[in-house]
Amino acid sequence: MRTDTTFKRAFNDMIDIIRTLDLGEELPSENALRAQLGVSRTTVRKVLAGMSARGIIISEAHRRIIGDQPRQIERYPKEETLAISEQVETSFMEWMLRGDACPGTEINEAELARKFGVATTIVREFLNRFQKYGLIEKRQNAGWVFKGFTASFALELFEIREMFEMRSARLFAALPDGSPVWRQIQSMRAAHLELLADIDARFQDFSELDSRFHRLITAVAPNRFIESFQDVITMVFHYHYQWNKRDERARNEVAIREHLALIEALESRNIASIDHACRLHLTSARETLLRSIV
Amino acid sequence: MRTDTTFKRAFNDMIDIIRTLDLGEELPSENALRAQLGVSRTTVRKVLAGMSARGIIISEAHRRIIGDQPRQIERYPKEETLAISEQVETSFMEWMLRGDACPGTEINEAELARKFGVATTIVREFLNRFQKYGLIEKRQNAGWVFKGFTASFALELFEIREMFEMRSARLFAALPDGSPVWRQIQSMRAAHLELLADIDARFQDFSELDSRFHRLITAVAPNRFIESFQDVITMVFHYHYQWNKRDERARNEVAIREHLALIEALESRNIASIDHACRLHLTSARETLLRSIV
DNA sequence: CCCTCGTTTTTTATACATAAGAAACATATG
DNA sequence: CATATGTTTCTTATGTATAAAAAACGAGGG
Incomplete structure (x- = not known):
């Protein structure tokens, strides 16, 4: 079994x-x-x-x-090394993003289970976990509704993201000189520069670096709710961009430069420039996401 | 079945x-x-x-x-009118808050299922849903860990709550005169005054009013992530206070007065006083919760 | 005694079964 | 023909079963 x-x-x-x-x-x-x-x-x-x-x-x-x-x-x-529950995640994302599902589509546990070739229990468990991403909603005794990977989803996501990242970036500036975080930031900069130097060949590596960078910033003052929200962002970027390759190289190059600007601002410890760099990056990320949705 | x-x-x-x-x-x-x-x-x-x-x-x-x-x-x-999945929620909360569980306790699906007299499937499903509240964490192939209803949980919770409520309260002030929300605020004030007048007999009704009040403020500019976070707060207040009756009447009276002050501030549309009233209320709510944890 | 390995017990991940409930289809009646 | 009820089919909620994995127990050996 x-x-x-x-x-x-x-x-x-x-x-x-x-x-x-x-x-x-x-x-x-x-x-x-x-x-x-x-x-x-x-x-x-x-x-x-x-x-x-x-x-x-x-x-x-x-x-x-x-x-x-x-x-x-x-x-x-x-x-064969992925648990069924992990495979279901991939299947579901593909189903969702390949466009089989438009906003308002009803999700049928039994049908999905058949389509993915797994037990209904697993689909059910997955949907329960997936609920936290805000893309589906449960109706008592009557399955789920897919709310859609829509512009309003992206806007709501970025509203929260901005609050959280601005908060973390500001706290960053208050760290003492001796904090090990500054060294991590240094190596983060190095990783960005390396990737930038070889951007034509390695632009696909950015996604993972992006996630690591934002998690580092967030981690200065740990908050479980913020960390859990990072999962939402990671999910969105991981899957959405997997199906939207348009301009990927250019997009990533821009984002790397924005990260570098933010790193510089963080090191300057000037709240105003941190705010500025952070907001600039988030705005551009939001626009990119919105463009790929419509 | x-x-x-x-x-x-x-x-x-x-x-x-x-x-x-x-x-x-x-x-x-x-x-x-x-x-x-x-x-x-x-x-x-x-x-x-x-x-x-x-x-x-x-x-x-x-x-x-x-x-x-x-x-x-x-x-x-x-x-008999509650689905098993809902009964499990109550059983689990009781188990958790009655102190059978201290931070770090390992949660055993099979054992809980036996204790609650339900199928393991149900416990599993519940834990998956409950995960979003930030009180438990899953370990691959090895059950769950209870992270504890601790002071840091309360602090992290309130950090987010403050961000979200301040954001909503500010947006509130920008609403046009004609918005139906102003009438809802009026009737919210009336409900508060009514409860205050009869506080000795009805102080237990506050919990529900509290939730409604905060949801009204949040609803001005809907954001699914903020709404989902409200569920966390509702859960905490609903269950935690059910097992902490100390000073309940006095606590609730204070909170009602703070709500009334916030309502007044909202109606004044003065950002500074809104911020002030909002922060005052949240600080006092946080202190109350912290006191009841230690 | 601590570590290593063999054995037994317990728990988790997953499949499957089935009654309750929802939805779709069919028929009747005004 | 629209609406109300009877019938059939499909889906969800919940229980049970079991192989895989983890944990606990136990016996030698350095």
């Missing part, structure tokens, strides 16, 4: 660990591997058993040694 | 409808009742059948008449 995605993921990770070891070398203990792989010992043992069966590991009395370097072939494909 | 709480709720509501009719009078059509009761016709028919069986309604060819006024006894008890 339950899928063995945890095992497969651990198996793949284990291959990488073994790669760092030599033939005939003894393996770390089950417990040590458990910690490295981030799974339970039960799963570690299953992985070890699988590797033994394949001759990659040779189990002797009270020790295990590397018998054969694993080949790429033996890795499980990426899809 | 599924409980018939919808039916029971509709049955109780139907009793109230019948009360407004006379003996021998003809009943509205199934469709009309459907609209009044807010359920499907299937459920309406079930209710009608139940009432016929009890002699309250007499079904003749092509019409139904009132045969007998229903008695209070025939109502289903309130508990």
Whole structure:
């Protein structure tokens, strides 16, 4: 019933660990591997058993040694390492953004479950979690309504985003000189410059850097509600832009420059310039998103 | 499997409808009742059948008449009109606030399901929905952690609340004279004054008025994320104060007066006094909550 | 004793089953 | 033909089952 995605993921990770070891070398203990792989010992043992069966590991009395370097072939494909609940997320996003759904569409748990080839329970659970993104709404005893990835969604999103980021950016300026955050900001700048230098080839890496940058700013004064809102933003950018590649390179280059300006403003500790740089970036991000919606 | 709480709720509501009719009078059509009761016709028919069986309604060819006024006894008890998923909410809140759980406690789906006497599926679904309140956190393949109803929870909550309410209160001042909101504010003031006049007897009614007041202010410029955050606040006040009755009367009286001051400030349309009144109220609300936590 | 490994127990993720409820379809009646 | 009721079909809410994963327990060995 339950899928063995945890095992497969651990198996793949284990291959990488073994790669760092030599033939005939003894393996770390089950417990040590458990910690490295981030799974339970039960799963570690299953992985070890699988590797033994394949001759990659040779189990002797009270020790295990590397018998054969694993080949790429033996890795499980990426899809099989994703829990069904994660796959459903992707399926749903695709369904939503590919345009099968316009605002007001009724969402049918049973139908989605059939379409995605999973149990209704899973779809239901997903929708319950997804509710917090503000894109769907539940009606008692009667399924869900898709509210639409609309302009008003984007505007409401950015209204909150502006409040939160301006708040964090201002708090940033008040940090003492000794704070480790300043070093993180430095390396964040470096990462931006690097990406900018190679923008033609690597412009798709921006999305992840963007998320990291905004999370760093937000993290100065932790607030669980703000952090949870970051998830909404990450979701929007991750999926929406995946289906809207228009001008991606140019868009990202502009955003990188805006980030750099904001970094400079933060380091200046001048509230007025921080406000200015922050608002400039958010306004441009909002316009970009709005353009891609209509 | 599924409980018939919808039916029971509709049955109780139907009793109230019948009360407004006379003996021998003809009943509205199934469709009309459907609209009044807010359920499907299937459920309406079930209710009608139940009432016929009890002699309250007499079904003749092509019409139904009132045969007998229903008695209070025939109502289903309130508990039976709540869906299991709603009952679980109450059980969980009780478990949480009665102190069985301290910060860091691991939440065990299976154990909770046993304790509450419901299926694990339901507990799981509840926890997924409840996650948005920021009191619990999920760990992959390993249940949930209760983060605690702590001072930092209250502080983070109020930081956001202040941002949101100040924003709404300011927008309020910009409304045109003709806006219907001003009349709603008037009647809100009246409701507050009424409650204040009878505070000794009715102080428990404040909780609901409080929620309505804050929702009215927030509703001037709708934003789904702010509205969703209101749910968090409502939850906190609803449950937390249910288990913290200390000084309730005095607390509520203070809050009513603060609301009245804010109403006055709003009507003055003076941003500075609005800010002042709003912040004053929120500060005092925060202090009250903090006191009751420690 | 602490660590490692074998074994057993418990919990979670997922599928499936089914009664209650909603919706769609069909028929009758004024 | 529009509206009201009877009938059928589909969906949702909730319970149960089970493989996978985690956690707890236990026995040797350094």
